[in-house]
Amino acid sequence: MKIAVIGGGASGLTAAIAAAKNGAEVTIYEKMNRVGKKILATGNGRCNYTNMNLSFECYHSNNLKLAETALNFFDLNKTLTFFEDLGIHPYVDESGKVYPNSLQASSILDVLRYEASRLKVEEKTDFNVTGLRKNKDKFSIIGNDTITADRVILSTGGKASPQLGSDGRGYEIAKSFGHEIIEPYPALVQLKLSGRYFKRIAGIRFDGIVKACAGENLIREEEGEILFTDYGVSGPPILQISRKVIGELNNKNKTYLFIDMFPNYSKSELYDILQDRFRRVGYKTMEDGMIGFINKKLIPVILYEAGFGDLNKQCGNLNKKDIYKIIDILKEWRFEVTGYNSWSQAQSTAGGVKLSQVNPKTLESLKVKGLYFAGEILDVDGDCGGFNLQWAWSSGYTAGYFCSII
Numbered sequence: 001m002k003i004a005v006i007g008g009g010a011s012g013l014t015a016a017i018a019a020a021k022n023g024a025e026v027t028i029y030e031k032m033n034r035v036g037k038k039i040l041a042t043g044n045g046r047c048n049y050t051n052m053n054l055s056f057e058c059y060h061s062n063n064l065k066l067a068e069t070a071l072n073f074f075d076l077n078k079t080l081t082f083f084e085d086l087g088i089h090p091y092v093d094e095s096g097k098v099y100p101n102s103l104q105a106s107s108i109l110d111v112l113r114y115e116a117s118r119l120k121v122e123e124k125t126d127f128n129v130t131g132l133r134k135n136k137d138k139f140s141i142i143g144n145d146t147i148t149a150d151r152v153i154l155s156t157g158g159k160a161s162p163q164l165g166s167d168g169r170g171y172e173i174a175k176s177f178g179h180e181i182i183e184p185y186p187a188l189v190q191l192k193l194s195g196r197y198f199k200r201i202a203g204i205r206f207d208g209i210v211k212a213c214a215g216e217n218l219i220r221e222e223e224g225e226i227l228f229t230d231y232g233v234s235g236p237p238i239l240q241i242s243r244k245v246i247g248e249l250n251n252k253n254k255t256y257l258f259i260d261m262f263p264n265y266s267k268s269e270l271y272d273i274l275q276d277r278f279r280r281v282g283y284k285t286m287e288d289g290m291i292g293f294i295n296k297k298l299i300p301v302i303l304y305e306a307g308f309g310d311l312n313k314q315c316g317n318l319n320k321k322d323i324y325k326i327i328d329i330l331k332e333w334r335f336e337v338t339g340y341n342s343w344s345q346a347q348s349t350a351g352g353v354k355l356s357q358v359n360p361k362t363l364e365s366l367k368v369k370g371l372y373f374a375g376e377i378l379d380v381d382g383d384c385g386g387f388n389l390q391w392a393w394s395s396g397y398t399a400g401y402f403c404s405i406i
C-alpha cells in the first residue's frame, strides 16, 4: 500500500515510521529543503520532547475528549520507549521536562531520520503540496508534480512559525474535502502591554508570578522567569498564559496582567525590608535609595507608577503609606494587554481541523476515506513544556499505524 505523508515535521516523521513498520510503502512530501526544521528550533535547540507530568489538563481543544484516545494509544511510556529504542537517552529536569541527554534537538531529528531511512521511507523535499484530490480509491497529490497514493496523512502543522514551513496551507487542503476549521490563533506567544516605558526596561529579567485576569476574573496564574521587552513581556510563564489571554482578547474582553516581582516575600515582609533600608539610607533620594534593591533601569519607572512625581524626595521622609505604594507595584504591577506577537513568533496554534469530523481512534477523516490527520493541524494544542511535541508523536503514531492496516 502506498502512503503519502504530507509534511515532514514531528508528526509526519512519526506517522511515516509507524506506517512503514506495518509494511507500507511510505513517501514524505516536504515543502522545505529538509524535513524536521521546526524540531531543530524546539526547546531553545535542546528539544523538550515530552513531560513526565503528562496529563489531559495540559491540553486545549474545542473537543478535548476526542484527543484522549490518541494520547493514550501512544502515551508517555510508549514515547519514552520509542525514543530509547532509537537511541535517545532521556534527561529529565527538575520540573519534569524531558530532553535528549545530549541536549541537542538535532539528536531527535537524526534518530527519526535514521529510522525512517532504515524502514525505506522516501523523503521528497522541496515539494510544496498545493492540492489533494480523490478519484475513486486513489489520491492525487498535487505539487511540483502529480503523484498518486492509496492513503494520505495530512501533517502540515498549524500556522505557528511559518518561516519553518507551517503556513496554514494544510487547512485549505482539509477544507477542500469539506472539513471545518476552528479559526486558528497563536498560542504560546509573547504579549504586548500598554505603557510608555517598555523601551527603557527592555531586557530586564526576574523570577516572578504573573496572574492573568479577564476583567475581575483570574483566568491563569504562572510562575517563572519573566522578561520585559520593548513591546511588553516574554518568558515561559507569559507563553503559558498567552492562549487564555488571547482567547479573552478575541472575545473583546479587557484583559490584565498582575506581575509579582517578589514572589518569595509577603507585602509585610517587603515593608520591613524597605523600611529598614530607607532608615539606613535616609539621607539619599528615593531614586538613589533603591539602587541595589531592584534593577536600576526599573527604579524611576516603578516610582512613577507608584505615583511619585518627585524622585528627589529623601528616603528618610517616606511614611508607611508611601512605602506601601511602592510595594503595591512590586507585588501587583498591573498592565493592560493590548495585543500579542505575530505568527512568526508563536510556538503553537490554537484551533485547527475540527476533531468531531475525525475518527478519534484512528484519526481518519469522517468526510473522506483514506485521509488521516496528525499533529498541530488538528484542533489540539498543549501547554509549554513538551506537550505539543507529545501530541505530535501521539497523533502521528496513531495516524500512521491505523492508516497502514489493510
Ligand SMILES: Cc1cc2nc3c(=O)[nH]c(=O)nc-3n(C[C@H](O)[C@H](O)[C@H](O)COP(=O)(O)OP(=O)(O)OC[C@H]3O[C@@H](n4cnc5c(N)ncnc54)[C@H](O)[C@@H]3O)c2cc1C
Pocket (backbone or CB within 6 Å): 006, 007, 008, 009, 010, 011, 012, 029, 030, 031, 032, 035, 036, 037, 038, 039, 041, 042, 043, 044, 047, 048, 049, 050, 127, 128, 129, 130, 155, 156, 157, 158, 160, 161, 164, 165, 166, 167, 168, 169, 170, 346, 347, 348, 374, 375, 376, 377, 385, 386, 387, 388, 389, 390, 392
Ligand atoms: C521555536 C519553537 C520552539 C518549540 N519548542 C517546543 C518544545 O520544546 N516542546 C514542545 O513540545 N513543543 C515545542 N514547540 C511546538 C512543536 O514544535 C510543534 O507543536 C510541533 O513541531 C508540531 O508538529 P507538526 O508535525 O504537527 O507540525 P510541524 O512541525 O510544523 O511540521 C509541519 C511540516 O509540514 C510541512 N508543510 C507545511 N505545508 C506543507 C505543504 N503544503 N506541502 C508540503 N509540506 C508542507 C512544513 O514545512 C513542516 O515541515 C516549539 C515550536 C516552536 C516554533
